[in-house]
Amino acid sequence: MSKLLWRHGVVLLVVAFSLVPILFVLSAALNPLGTLNSSELYPTGATVKNFAKLFSDPDHSFGRWFVNSVFIALASSFASVFLSVCAAYAFSRMRFAGRRVGLLSLLLIQMFPQFLAIVTIFIIFTEVTELYPAFGFNSVWGLLLLYLGGALGVNTYLMKGFLDTVPKELDESATVDGASHAQIFWRIILPLVAPVLAVTAMLAFIGTINEFLMANIFLRADDSKTLAVGMFGLLGPDNRNVNFGIFAAGTLITAVPTVAVFLWLQRYIVSGLTMGAVKG
Amino acid sequence: MGFLIGRVAAVGITAAVLLYTVPPLIRTQSWTMLGILAAVTAAVSYLYLTKRHVPAKYLVPGTIFLLTFQVIPVLYTFTVAFTNYGDGHRGSKQEAVGAIERESLVEIPGAPDYALTVAARGGEVVFLLVDRETKAVQVGTAEGLSPVDDAEVSLTGKVLGAPGYEILPAGERDGEVQALAVPTARGAIKSSGLSRAIEFHANRKYDPACDCISDSGTGQRWTADDEVGYFVAADGTNLIQGWKVNVGLANFTRVVSDPTISGHFLGVLIWNFAFALGSVALSFALGMVCALALHHPRMRGTRIYRVLLILPYAMPSFAMLLVWRDMFNTDFGLINRMLGTDIDWMGSPTGARLSLLLVNLWLGFPYMFLVTTGALQAIPRELTEASSIDGASAWQGFRRVTLPLLLVALSPLLIASFAYNFNNFNAVRFITNGGPYPVDNNLVGKTDLLITYTYRLAFEGGSGQFGFASAISVFIFAIVATISAIAFRRTRAQEEVYS
Numbered sequence: 108m109s110k111l112l113w114r115h116g117v118v119l120l121v122v123a124f125s126l127v128p129i130l131f132v133l134s135a136a137l138n139p140l141g142t143l144n145s146s147e148l149y150p151t152g153a154t155v156k157n158f159a160k161l162f163s164d165p166d167h168s169f170g171r172w173f174v175n176s177v178f179i180a181l182a183s184s185f186a187s188v189f190l191s192v193c194a195a196y197a198f199s200r201m202r203f204a205g206r207r208v209g210l211l212s213l214l215l216i217q218m219f220p221q222f223l224a225i226v227t228i229f230i231i232f233t234e235v236t237e238l239y240p241a242f243g244f245n246s247v248w249g250l251l252l253l254y255l256g257g258a259l260g261v262n263t264y265l266m267k268g269f270l271d272t273v274p275k276e277l278d279e280s281a282t283v284d285g286a287s288h289a290q291i292f293w294r295i296i297l298p299l300v301a302p303v304l305a306v307t308a309m310l311a312f313i314g315t316i317n318e319f320l321m322a323n324i325f326l327r328a329d330d331s332k333t334l335a336v337g338m339f340g341l342l343g344p345d346n347r348n349v350n351f352g353i354f355a356a357g358t359l360i361t362a363v364p365t366v367a368v369f370l371w372l373q374r375y376i377v378s379g380l381t382m383g384a385v386k387g
Numbered sequence: 388m389g390f391l392i393g394r395v396a397a398v399g400i401t402a403a404v405l406l407y408t409v410p411p412l413i414r415t416q417s418w419t420m421l422g423i424l425a426a427v428t429a430a431v432s433y434l435y436l437t438k439r440h441v442p443a444k445y446l447v448p449g450t451i452f453l454l455t456f457q458v459i460p461v462l463y464t465f466t467v468a469f470t471n472y473g474d475g476h477r478g479s480k481q482e483a484v485g486a487i488e489r490e491s492l493v494e495i496p497g498a499p500d501y502a503l504t505v506a507a508r509g510g511e512v513v514f515l516l517v518d519r520e521t522k523a524v525q526v527g528t529a530e531g532l533s534p535v536d537d538a539e540v541s542l543t544g545k546v547l548g549a550p551g552y553e554i555l556p557a558g559e560r561d562g563e564v565q566a567l568a569v570p571t572a573r574g575a576i577k578s579s580g581l582s583r584a585i586e587f588h589a590n591r592k593y594d595p596a597c598d599c600i601s602d603s604g605t606g607q608r609w610t611a612d613d614e615v616g617y618f619v620a621a622d623g624t625n626l627i628q629g630w631k632v633n634v635g636l637a638n639f640t641r642v643v644s645d646p647t648i649s650g651h652f653l654g655v656l657i658w659n660f661a662f663a664l665g666s667v668a669l670s671f672a673l674g675m676v677c678a679l680a681l682h683h684p685r686m687r688g689t690r691i692y693r694v695l696l697i698l699p700y701a702m703p704s705f706a707m708l709l710v711w712r713d714m715f716n717t718d719f720g721l722i723n724r725m726l727g728t729d730i731d732w733m734g735s736p737t738g739a740r741l742s743l744l745l746v747n748l749w750l751g752f753p754y755m756f757l758v759t760t761g762a763l764q765a766i767p768r769e770l771t772e773a774s775s776i777d778g779a780s781a782w783q784g785f786r787r788v789t790l791p792l793l794l795v796a797l798s799p800l801l802i803a804s805f806a807y808n809f810n811n812f813n814a815v816r817f818i819t820n821g822g823p824y825p826v827d828n829n830l831v832g833k834t835d836l837l838i839t840y841t842y843r844l845a846f847e848g849g850s851g852q853f854g855f856a857s858a859i860s861v862f863i864f865a866i867v868a869t870i871s872a873i874a875f876r877r878t879r880a881q882e883e884v885y886s
Contacts, residue, residue, distance in 0.1 A: 111687075114680040121677050122695045125749065128710050129698060131721055144719035190449035197445035209446070216457065218871040220810060223838070223863055224460035226845045226856045227467055231460060238411040256456020259449040288441050289393065317705045320812045320838075324846060335705040339817070342709055348719050358706040369701035370694065 132355045141352025157356040169357060171330045172337040175247050176316055177364065179333060183251055184311035187258030188304055194259055195266035196292055200278065213263055221257040222320050228253065229324055245328040253321060262307060269303045270296065302375045309368050316365065334361050397435035401428050427451070461864075467857040468638055474851030476616050476629045483630040484593040487600060487618070490628070491590035495573055498586040502544030503578055505564055506552040512563040515546040515554075516576065516584055524549070527569030527576055527584075545582065557581045600626065638858035651831040658740070659836045663809040666747045667801055673748060674755025675793070679785070682763050693760075700753035708817035711746045715818075736833035739819045743834055747814050751804070762796040763789075802874040806867055810838045837863045 127148065135146035139154045161169050197203075198210060221228075232253075236243025243249050277299075278291045286294070297304070319335045326332045332340070338357050341350050405428050412421045431451075434443055470476075478486075501516040506526075514527035517540055524538040524546065538549040548554060558581070568575040574588035591602050599610040600618050609618035609626055616632035617625035642652050677696055681689045699707070714721045715732040723729060733739045766789060774784045794801075808814075815821060821832030821839050830850060831840055837859055845856035 111683065111685060114683060114686060115688075117680045118677055118692050118696070121673065121752075122692065125696055125699045125753070128707060128714065128749065129702060131714065132707075132710055142719070143713055143716065144724070146721065148721065148725070190452065193445040194449045197442040201442045201445075203442040206442075214875075216453070218868045219457075219461050219864055220867070221457045221460070222812070223810070223841075223860045223867075224457070224464045225842065226853050226860060227460045227463040228456075229845070230467070230472075230853065231463070238415065239408070252452070253456050255452045259453040260457055263449070292445075313701075313703075316703055317813065319705055319816065320842065334703070338706060339709065342713070347713065347716070351713060351719075354706075354709070358703065358710065361703040361706055362701070365703060366698070366701040369697070373694075373697070 132358050135351055135355035136359050138352055138355075141349070143348045143351035146351060146355070157352040158360075161353040161356050161360075164353065166329075167337065167341060168330050169337065172332050172334045173360065175326075175332065176334040176361075179247050179251055179254070180312045180315040183254040183258075183315050184308045186251075186255055187262065187311055188308045190255065190258050191262035192266050192270075192297070192300070192304060193292075194263045195270050196296060198263070198267045199270035200275075200291075200296075201288075210264075210267075213260065216260045217264065219260075221253075221260070225321060225324065228321065232325070244325050245331045247326075247331060247333075250322060250325045250333075253325075254315060254318075262311075265307070266300075269300050273299050306372055306375045309372055312368070313365055316361070394435055398432055401431050401435075404428070464857045464860050464864075467854055468861045469633055469635060470631055470854045471616050471629075471634045471637075472631050472857075473845075473853040473855070475627055476631050476854075478630060480611070480613075480616075480630040483618075483628045484600070486628045487591055487626055488589040488593065489568070491602070492574070492577070492587040493590055495586050495588045498573070501576065501584040501586075503582050503584040504546040505555045505557075505559070505578075506546070506549070507555055507560075508552050512555070512560055512567060513552070514567065514569060514576065514578070514584060515549065515552065516569075517544040517546060519544055526552075527567075529567065529569070531570050532576075634854065638855045639861075641855065642858070642862075647828050648831070651825065651828055654833070655831060655835050655837060655840055658834065659809060662740075662743065662747075662811070662834075662836065663805050665744050666751055666808040666811070667805050669744060669748045670751030670804075671755045671759075671797075671801060673752040674757075675759045677752070677756045678759035678763055679789075681760070696756055697753040699749055700757070704750055705813055705817065707750065708746065708813060711749070712818045715742055733819055734823060736823060739823060739834045743814060743818055746818055747808070747811070750814070751808075754804075758797060758800055759793060762793050765796065766792050798877070799874075802870070806871060809836070809867060809870075810863065811836065812838045812842065815839045816842070837866075 131146065131148055134148060134150040135143070136157055137150045137153045137155075138146045139152040139156060140146075141157050141160070145151075198206060232243060232249060235249065240246070241248060242252060273296060277295055278286075281291050281295055316333075317335060318333075319339065322333050322336050323339070326336050329337070334357070338354060338361075341354050341357070405424070408424060409421070412424065431447065434440055434447060499521075500519050501514075502519055504515040504517070506513055506515050508526070508528075511528070515535065515538065516525045516527050516532075517523070518525075522540065522544075524535045524540060525532045526535045535549055535552075539547045541547055546552075546554065564578055568577050568587075571586060574586060576584050576586050579585045590604050591600050593600050597608075597610065599608055601608045607620060609620045611617075612619045612625075613632055615625075615629070615634075617629040619625045641648060643649050677692075680686075681692055713719070717723060717729065717731045717734075720732075722732070731738075732742050770788050770792075771784050774788050775781070779787065815834055815836050816839055819832070819834045821835035821843065823834075824832045830843055835843075841856045841859045841863070844850060844852045844859065
């Protein structure tokens with residue numbers, strides 16, 4: 108028994124560490140005074156005032172940020188997973204001239220994260236804003252296009268690894284039965300790798316919700332902002348203390364979709380993360 | 388049937404893109420872009436109409452995005468790194484001359500006052516100018532003034548119509564109207580408000596003979612220096628407006644030679660490595676400890692522990708970073724209030740660095756816990772049992788059996804995590820914003836990573852040094868690529884050894 112006791116002890120200690128900030132956010136969100144210096148670790152009162160104030164604040168459009176963020180994150184995670192699973196299907200199942208070169212260049216491109224080119228992305232999109240304002244700065248569409256540009260480089264190699272684990276005999280027998288390449292892709296491959304796709308999409312979703320570097324350059328107008336850009340502005344140097352309550356409320360609301368998806372897919376996450384590791 | 392739907396959809400999307408993108412390109416006369424666009428759409432339509440080239444059908448959509456929004460910006464970064472592009476050096480020399488002359492415009496006293504009507508002639512914006520005294524009608528273009536016949540002029544001097552001209556409503560094509568300067572013998576005629584035009588005289592003028600700008604008021608002279616992209620006076624001062632020139636390796640050598648940068652840059656580089664290594668090592672250690680502690684057949688409550696341990700990973704990290712920052716706040720923060728202290732945690736370099744590592748540990752260990760749990764389940768229990776039967780202590784069993792196997796399985800993820808933390812922009816931007824800053828340089832702080840430094844050079848701190856920022860980006864590219872290449876080789880070698 109004592110052998111298990113130290114295990115509980117260690118884990119409880121770490122659990123305390125992981126819960127302290129979360130508890131603090133919870134208590135700050137419920138704190139009636141809504142300031143940083145009146146927020147304690149444990150709730151000292153319970154009110155939904157901060158939540159109400161968050162949505163009625165005339166200077167900030169939190170609702171809009173939330174919609175923007177969820178839209179960009181959903182659209183870009185779905186589209187980028189789709190684009191990369193398409194490419195992975197070609198690399199995994201077909202043999203064609205340039206396949207090796209293509210795979211190697213993807214490996215090379217993977218080493219150059221897109222956001223490092225932020226300076227030239229800014230220069231390019233200054234030009235795009237002049238020509239096509241709907242896809243330029245202050246538009247979620249332009250940012251979405253940009254995120255899709257990073258899709259293939261990040262996920263394709265991983266996806267190819269997943270697809271390689273699906274036995275080839277399956278699509279061979281389908282081909283014998285007269286299925287086309289599109290039918291094999293939609294009816295056989297996609298359903299089989301769906302759990303892995305879900306995990307990849309979820310990680311992309313969370314990554315996009317948290318993306319700040321490029322979004323901050325792109326979205327300057329208040330109603331075009333995402334949660335990361337907008338809520339960063341909530342805690343500006345002058346109102347760090349007073350706005351903390353509504354900020355904490357916003358944090359909790361933002362956490363709802365991510366935590367929910369996370370707990371729901373928990374089972375697959377471990378296999379999804381480590382499967383990518385086996386294929387280097 | 389499915390093939391037909393696919394065809395229609397692909398061609399429809401291509402046509403829609405074409406319809407949307409072409410008009411602005413024609414308006415700005417970007418023929419090269421138009422050519423590329425035509426070639427790409429033609430190729431895409433062909434690809435989805437034919438039954439051949441099946442692999443390309445799956446590869447092309449993602450590749451187009453990849454090329455446009457990742458490969459081209461990256462390559463472009465490499466070229467910008469060799470220029471002085473940035474505030475004061477945005478355009479061509481011609482644009483700089485135009486800007487300098489425009490800045491120095493003064494109204495010519497006693498010059499004729501014109502009533503202005505903006506019109507279009509063959510798509511080009513022109514001024515129809517009516518001299519308020521003589522009532523003579525002239526057309527002003529970028530080439531100069533010429534008379535207009537048969538113009539119908541109202542009493543106020545507004546031109547109501549003239550053959551060959553289309554009168555534009557007020558406010559239309561405003562940018563072109565503002566930019567139009569009609570050259571005259573003494574200066575230029577420019578619009579002043581919606582219905583008036585005035586002849587201006589440029590105090591500073593460019594003279595192609597000496598490749599210099601001279602000021603007719605003070606007699607001062609600035610000669611063009613194509614090395615630095617400025618007009619420089621004899622005393623070494625330069626005009627603010629410059630132009631973009633190739634500076635060769637200057638941006639790269641500046642890191643070593645410029646005394647206000649070189650010392651700090653080395654510091655940033657060392658801290659950048661330390662931060663990435665420290666973050667990975669600490670979070671892997673803590674995550675592994677948790678995974679090992681829960682990895683016991685008779686352990687109870689593992690499900691609830693697991694959920695509580697991965698909560699930090701599921702919370703929105705940008706918001707939690709800000710929460711941590713404010714917990715460390717000197718005046719209002721929770722930590723100082725709970726400890727009853729008054730410490731400026733982020734005030735000293737060491738304090739700020741340790742705080743950053745602690746926060747990043749909090750954010751990072753759940754991921755490591757998750758992947759170690761997965762990897763542990765893949766290690767057969769017989770291996771550790773066999774070692775304990777052979778007389779190995781628990782520590783020896785861990786050190787000699789479990790840990791090496793974990794490292795083999797997880798090293799690609801650890802390397803990926805290192806690469807991620809090497810460029811962990813959010814953590815530094817949100818918690819310390821690079822601070823504390825040394826007294827002699829407010830552009831680079833003691834906790835800056837290369838990526839936050841790049842960002843500040845280009846977009847914050849009012850410096851707008853795009854060329855130099857790109858050069859730092861190229862440094863990061865080189866470092867990350869080297870690490871990835873080495874890591875890739877090593878994992879290959881390891882897999883061969885252990886498999």
